[in-house]
Amino acid sequence: MIPVGREGVCSDLAARYVCEREKERHPHSPFGDKGFVEKMKIMVVGFFTCFPLLPLPSQYKLTYRWDWEDFSTKRLTDSMSSDAELALRPYEARVLLYSYWKSSCSSRVRIALALKGVDYEYVPVNLTKDGGEQFKEEYRKINPMSQVPAIFIDGVVLSQSVPIIEYLDETRPDPPLLPKDPKDRAKARMLVEVINSGIQPLQTSRILKVFGDKKEEWACSMISDAFVALEQTLQDTAGRYCVGNEVTIADIYLVPQVINAIRFGVDMSKYPTISKIKDALEVLPAFVTAHETRQPDTPDDQQAK
């Protein structure tokens, strides 16, 4: 079984599978035996990544409507000039962020990328249009959970904000997003999870739909309860920011959550510590850049002036 469909982003494993299979079939391929798997992998990842969500030079778009039954290395290599190979090669070096402007989870990853100074291409996934683009077959291949954000980075597709940000921090350690001391790291991750698993999953459109007319009331009371706990925890951990005086992963989660809280009518005057930290963070360049009002898919009437 091939763990990808006809179009979409393929996984490392899928690329390797295709490579091994085609190597057996075409031992004398024009790529030569040595390096074949690696080159194929780049090509396969390239195709799957850019197609159909990103434009490819038109000859590929037309030629390579991917068809597993009809796959042949010949078809692929015949029209693969060295120019084309070159055009595909950089895909593995590109970073694509699948994001929705208003999504707080997308916002977290945008802030982390900005803090780390990672350039990326923004691929909008409209969560409201036509019942939600995240449910479309082609997006499900990128993230089977049908959620944003997802990211194509270093040749792999990752989803869920926590693993994405931890990965960024492990592979691009400067500036660090976690404190050095294990206890402080644990405190930062605690604050993250209060928001990530304790609040955000209870205010998604799926949950809000259940509450009908009372959805704002539900979201407001649920966020308020958790903010009481958050406020209390922050009194132990906070300095200028959530944990001491350096920006950490906890701050990345706090700001988009406060934006949501305000949207749902939470009275922020009850949470002076949260408010003070939010005020200190939202003026930092990474938080400004990543703000929902400044994204390529932000509607015109919501764009920051």
Next chain:
Amino acid sequence: MIPVGREGVCSDLAARYVCEREKERHPHSPFGDKGFVEKMKIMVVGFFTCFPLLPLPSQYKLTYRWDWEDFSTKRLTDSMSSDAELALRPYEARVLLYSYWKSSCSSRVRIALALKGVDYEYVPVNLTKDGGEQFKEEYRKINPMSQVPAIFIDGVVLSQSVPIIEYLDETRPDPPLLPKDPKDRAKARMLVEVINSGIQPLQTSRILKVFGDKKEEWACSMISDAFVALEQTLQDTAGRYCVGNEVTIADIYLVPQVINAIRFGVDMSKYPTISKIKDALEVLPAFVTAHETRQPDTPDDQQAK
């Protein structure tokens, strides 16, 4: 402001606060100036930790009903024999797990502690008795989110399963719970978050209450949807276990979630990869020990035979 209440577990910060304050007041305390803060810290942490959730030698229980207004080092030290000091000292070295037998989140930490070979004392928090012991004032001081698990370890209180397990892995690295390669680490954490933030928060008693008669239907459909995604992701990542052939943090999340799925009537035959991995995991000693049917607070009729 003192960031703890009258009874409960105090934080590092609170201990330090009291120590500094009492040092100013009593420069000639019987402990002597040097080492005073450290000794006080151990005592304060000791008291707060053990009281009221753990038994203390009775003289302390009677004498030290903690009262900030009435606090005096004299009262504390007068009846503090060197024996007593000795009795309190080890508290900082103890590990206390606040857990409920049936809680899947508690179960994750129990599995992690068992895998790491960390001895701990089990402090039961009954989530159903009297409207839930987790909402009691004394437990709120341990975890303001009123959730299990929480852990007292290395002198600090941590809550939320992800930060607890990441902390255990950072401070007790053998055996590792995360793969070495950053991409594999990200994949393990992705699987964790699909369950931790994508499934579990939607099946808590708070959410289920909203659905009344239809609660099982809701839980079943919501877990099933996510298991479709999980099954698909696992086809890329799994070996014998969730990520390759070594037990990782992802496995720690998978098993308790499958137990919940079965409880809610999810048809597991639709998820052959999940089922196969669960079968391989549940016979491992750590998973056996941590199982909900083998905890000190497991009701007699639910105990493993």
